[in-house]
Amino acid sequence: MNRIPFKAALAALFCSGIVSPALAVSPEEARLLGSDREEAQYQSYMPFTRVFGASGVVSGSFAESAAEAGVPAAAMVEALAALGTTIDLERDMRKGDRFYVRYERTFTAVGNPIGIGKVLWAELRTGAKGTIAIHRFRTGKPAIERFFLSNGQAAAAPEIRLPLQNVVVSSGFGLRADPFDQPGRNWASALKPTGKGAGGPAPSPLTTVNVPTVPAALGSPFGLKPVGTKGAAKPGGTTLMMHDGVDLAADMGTPIRAAGDGIVIGAELKAGYGNWIEIEHDGGSSGAFDGFRRPTKLMTVYGHLSAFAAGIEPGTRVKQGDVIGYVGSTGRSTGPHLHFEILNNGKPTNPMVNPALRPEQLRGGELERFKKTMMRDLQERDREAGAI
Numbered sequence: 001m002n003r004i005p006f007k008a009a010l011a012a013l014f015c016s017g018i019v020s021p022a023l024a025v026s027p028e029e030a031r032l033l034g035s036d037r038e039e040a041q042y043q044s045y046m047p048f049t050r051v052f053g054a055s056g057v058v059s060g061s062f063a064e065s066a067a068e069a070g071v072p073a074a075a076m077v078e079a080l081a082a083l084g085t086t087i088d089l090e091r092d093m094r095k096g097d098r099f100y101v102r103y104e105r106t107f108t109a110v111g112n113p114i115g116i117g118k119v120l121w122a123e124l125r126t127g128a129k130g131t132i133a134i135h136r137f138r139t140g141k142p143a144i145e146r147f148f149l150s151n152g153q154a155a156a157a158p159e160i161r162l163p164l165q166n167v168v169v170s171s172g173f174g175l176r177a178d179p180f181d182q183p184g185r186n187w188a189s190a191l192k193p194t195g196k197g198a199g200g201p202a203p204s205p206l207t208t209v210n211v212p213t214v215p216a217a218l219g220s221p222f223g224l225k226p227v228g229t230k231g232a233a234k235p236g237g238t239t240l241m242m243h244d245g246v247d248l249a250a251d252m253g254t255p256i257r258a259a260g261d262g263i264v265i266g267a268e269l270k271a272g273y274g275n276w277i278e279i280e281h282d283g284g285s286s287g288a289f290d291g292f293r294r295p296t297k298l299m300t301v302y303g304h305l306s307a308f309a310a311g312i313e314p315g316t317r318v319k320q321g322d323v324i325g326y327v328g329s330t331g332r333s334t335g336p337h338l339h340f341e342i343l344n345n346g347k348p349t350n351p352m353v354n355p356a357l358r359p360e361q362l363r364g365g366e367l368e369r370f371k372k373t374m375m376r377d378l379q380e381r382d383r384e385a386g387a388i
Contacts (some may be wrong), residue, residue, distance in 0.1 A: 046109045051102065051120065053384045058097040062089050062124070071101050074116035082134045082147035082155035083124065085359070092128040099124050100381060121377045135374050139366055152362035152370055160260045160281070160356040161320060162248070163302060163340055164327075169352070170249040170337055244348035245301065245341030252306060252336040254327040258318040259300045259340075260356075267312050273303035273339065274331025277312065277324055298356055299346075303339035304330050 054069040063080060067073045079101070083089060105117035123133040134147040134155045147155040262281035270276035281298040306328025318324060329336045342351045351357070362370050 047106050047114055048109070049104055049106045051104045053100065053102045053381060055098070055100045058093055058099060059095055062093050062097075062099065066099065066101055069099075069101070071103055071119070072105070072117050075103055075105075075118055076101070079119040079122050079134065079147065083122065083132065085155050085157055086132055086149065087124065087126065087129050092126060093124075094127050097124065097126045102377065102381065121374075123381075133374075135370070135377055137362075137370050137373055139360075139362070148362060148370060150374060152367045154360035156359055157320070158357050158359055160298065160300065160342065160354065161257075162351070162357070163257050163259050163300075163324075164248050164250055164254065164338060165257075166250070168249040170247045245303075245339050246351050248338045248340055250327045250336065250338060252327060252329070254338075255309075255323045256302055256305065256325045256327060256338055258320055258322045258324050259342075260298070260320045262298075262300075262318060264312055264314055264316040264318060264324070265299075266314060267308055267316075269330070270303075272332035273301075274333060275303075275305035275308065275325065275328065276331075277302040277305065277308070279318065279324075297345050299343040301339075301341035301343065303341075304328055304333045304337060306330065306336075 052070065054066065054071050056065055056069040058065045063073065063076060066076055080089065087093070099122065101119055101122045103117055103119045106114045108114060119136070121133065121135040123131065125131050133150050135150070136145060137148050138145040149155050258279060260279070260281045262279045264277060265280050266276065266278040268276060279300050279302075281300065302325060304327075305325040308325045309323045312318075312324050327336055327338050333339075340351055342349055342354045342356065344354070
């Protein structure tokens with residue numbers, strides 16, 4: 001609905017005798033009738049966006065040096081996180097290293113900044129790590145704008161990380177010899193309950209069975225034949241079983257960290273898993289799709305814990321890296337270790353090769369589009385006076 005200009009409306013009221021010129025107009029009346037300054041006010045807020053380039057030499061921290069060069073500190077937060085996936089900005093940046101940052105900001109017509117702005121791309125020239133650049137780019141699937149390195153790899157932490165700081169794989173994913181069915185080891189006797197003729201005490205859910213860890217790598221250590229060959233099902237009397245995850249060797253009590261952001265959907269004592277946690281992760285895998293090109297639903301499973309971390313229970317939201325429990329040997333376990341699984345749409349997959357553990361890599365047409373974006377960025381930089 002078009003408003004009648006404030007002055008014209010007020011003049012009409014004066015002429016009709018409804019309003020006396022001596023009466024002042026209240027704020028409420030001005031709100032209802034409009035203001036004779038509305039057009040000027042609207043024009044003063046008409047936003048426009050400008051792009052800036054800032055270059056300089058590092059003295060102190062890179063963040064401080066970029067701020068001194070004019071880049072809004074808040075706009076740098078996302079770029080610093082992206083660069084931090086490739087270079088340690090504390091230890092690897094040296095005094096005298098050079099940088100270039102291209103960013104945009106939005107302003108009102110009279111020049112007042114709106115929002116915090118955003119970095120479009122940035123380049124570091126370092127003595128320790130050489131030249132590192134990140135470029136903002138919007139992918140098609142999913143349609144998300146993020147930073148990518150010059151080689152087309154996402155400048156972001158993988159969606160899923162292995163849950164131990166130091167990773168030693170003691171048993172891989174797939175068919176393996178049942179560690180409780182090894183020659184010369186009376187596991188059944190070791191696990192019998194206490195009592196006359198029981199053969200020893202039963203293990204507590206929070207203690208270790210006092211037997212050595214059995215290495216469970218596939219193949220020759222157990223005399224296994226290739227799958228599909230005669231006798232592969234039970235070579236030498238050894239039972240084969242499917243191992244749906246990997247075993248990560250670690251000392252008893254080692255902190256276990258959430259592999260990614262998500263919600264705990266299970267935390268309990270669960271049969272052979274012993275103390276068990278399952279986490280449903282946010283979104284889908286950044287690199288994994290099912291046969292219909294739909295993002296996979298990711299869940300991770302953690303088994304044989306000695307104890308849960310405080311507050312870990314169904315419904316708890318966790319962030320990648322949060323401590324969720326501690327390495328143990330509960331359940332069907334031969335010694336302290338962490339059993340770790342990744343489920344894609346409910347199906348166990350090899351955690352060591354799952355796409356979610358790797359940053360997204362642009363390919364095909366998207367990689368070509370990214371290269372054109374990167375070339376355009378460099379050409380704009382080169383046209384600016386004083387750029388590195």
